[in-house]
Amino acid sequence: MSSVPAALTSEWTKIRTVSSTVWTLICAFGVTVLMSAALCALMNAQFDDLPPMEHATFDPTFVSFSGMVLGQLAMVVFGVLVVGTEYSSGMIRTSLAAVPRRGTFLFSKIAVAGALALAVGLVTGFVSFFLGQALLGAHRTDIGAPHVLRAVVGAGLYMGLIGIFSMGVATMLRSSMLSLGILMPFFFLVSQILSVVPGAKKVAQYFPDRAGSKIMQVVPDAMNSGQSPYGPWGGLGILVAWVVAALLGGYLVLKKRDA
Template sequence: MASFPAVLQSEWTKIRSVRSTIWTLALTFLITLVVGGLLSLVTKLNFEEFTEGSSTPFDATGTAFSGILLGELAIIVFGVLAVGNEYSSGMIRVSLAAVPQRATLLLGKAAVLGALALAVSLATAFITFFTGQAILGSHSTTIGSDNVLRAVIGAALYLTMLCLFAAGVTAMLHNQTLALGVLVPFFFLLSPILSAVPYAKNVARYFPDYAGSRMLTVYEQSGQPYGPWAGFFICLAWTVAAIAGGILVLKKRDA
């Protein structure tokens, strides 16, 4: 029977030994930072035009995080690859032979993935925020302003939970290609489309991406069904359900 610390060490070794997973984490950082910086620059150069007639305060934090949508894609791919590589290579059989306790195996993998994703996401969120504010200049905000620190930390938690959600879905499907085929259309096609449909948007507002994005909100807008903290718990519930589903499928299906 493998101890949990041994499982954590094993999972850490697996992740850092596969270059594709490390590159996707690096892309999460680079894409979020670069796109956010470029859009902050465009906003600064066209500030009067962009804010003309606006009834809400300018959201300097949201502008800095404009690239997080593409960053989501990279960290979802990271979660999928970190779990799916074992199935595509057949190494899952070796892992299960070493750790017969299937729940322990997946929880250990989730713990390592979550810790690594959170570390990268925190660095991404804070560096992206401060870079964006430096570019915005006189239109910037500060980390000590109302709701800003919560939004920055919320961005990191949001990316981390998306990573773990993707990992749980991949564990349920046992196939990284199928997982990407489900997750990418769901987050980047189905969810945005349903959010724009009058009746369907009442359901889409409780999808993990919409709920998680509420955590980045600095200024509350009218017509929103819930606030940032409710969004956090909804996104967390989706994440826990995905991991639990992965454990259940792993226990009931052959590798």
């Protein structure tokens, strides 16, 4: 059972038969779309009351992904559960006995779960965009406008990469509770707070979520979010670097430690 096709099949079976992982993906989609839609409707109703700087940097595409602040947390939970459940249940020993090559085991899991996270992310991105634009009324944009398609696809890539990053972190920490205890406050509190603190802002802009979210912007410094030393693709590149580092760290931990 150590062949790559067999390992991939095994990982797919694990994911689709565990209800918690399936529901977290559904939540990631639902929360992002519903919250984005609500905020787009609110933005349309209060557009004339926006501060001058937000008027000048209004980005209807970026507004369509407002709900991703919460939706990405569900994707974090998905990534952590995909890996951490095996450790908490003790199934990791059985899995490694069936697939003794630890690199094959880990990257088969990442390939299957990561592809699923990316697919859900892309669907979420497109649905959020089209629904959000419908609710923005006269302030909407079009998928054919310059750079809009890049931003919509980028939103899906962002969600998928956040899930894969979480898988790498969970592999390093080997605990769902510990991983969630670090990642949830990091994305929901620490990153958000530091991004508005003058002294820490220059550091926070290189955090995975802050950098990766630039790919979703069409207008530079969208919604008065502030300047950054990189563009959309540079921001996505920083997020990819975080993901690679997390996966490499997870692989080294898995290779050197006992189950």
